[in-house]
Amino acid sequence: MYFFEAKSEIKSPKHAYILATAGLIIVLTYKLWKYFLRIGIDPIIDYYAYEAGATCFRVLGTLMGLFLIRWAYTKPRAQLKIGNHLIGFVNILIIIPLFFLFRSQYFVFALNTWHFGIELFFNFFVGTFEELMFRGALFASLFYFLGVARAALLSSLIFSLWHLDVTTDVSSLFFMFLYGVFDCYCYYLGATLLSLSIFHFLWDQVRYGIQWQGYFESNEVTQMMGLYSLVAVIIILLITKKLEKRS
Secondary structure, eight states, X not given: OOOOOHHHHBSOHHHHHHXXXXXXXXXXXXXXXXXXXXXXXXXXXXXXXXXXXXHHHHHHHHHHHHHHHHHHBSSGGGGGSSBSSTHHHHHHXXXXXXXXXXXXXXXXXXXXXXXXXXXXXXHHHHHHXXXXXXXXXXXXXXXXXXOHXXXXXXXXXXXXXXXXXXXXXXXXXXXXXXXXXXXXXHHHTTBOHHHHHHHHHXXXXXXXXXXXXXXXXXXXXHHHHHHHHHHHHHHHHHHHHHHHHHO
């Protein structure tokens, strides 16, 4: 059974410390970038220009994340596979049907494939950037020093608080926290950064698709999908304990 073990995956305590520090600096700089971007571009009036500006940093952050992973990890190329364990495929297979049901349906009816394509491009780098920073850099580094449970909780707390500029709704932030814990344990069980990035991307598309079709309000969508994370976290914790006892 494959488990992500930080002390064998990351080269040294020094590498873990620098990886965590660099990750935090990058994600905080991204928020600063968005703050100044809003001063020059109103996201409501000129949404695509604003998203293009934000995506520029996400692409740069993704490249910096890949560099950090290559520098700090003992086997960085393994993180560019879909999965070292079945869970890497299961996550993606669960979410793909929902993606086509909710997100793509909106654009098919709107007959606007250009907007569909550009939205996918923008949002793909949301998933890759956040997974490289919060799971690949922060969670892995904290795991090196604190163990899997405390690292998952602390990195997920930072992940949810990082979204305060998106929402201040307590229940939505709580469910973002649960999503972070879910991803951390998937990573621990063998899902790679690539599979987590694809899952994160598809997850966001489903969430936006449900919201844009007018079925639910934004906070309701986050809470509904957060419940999925809560159930998934409980199941994964039970599976993890059984597998750890066997190994």
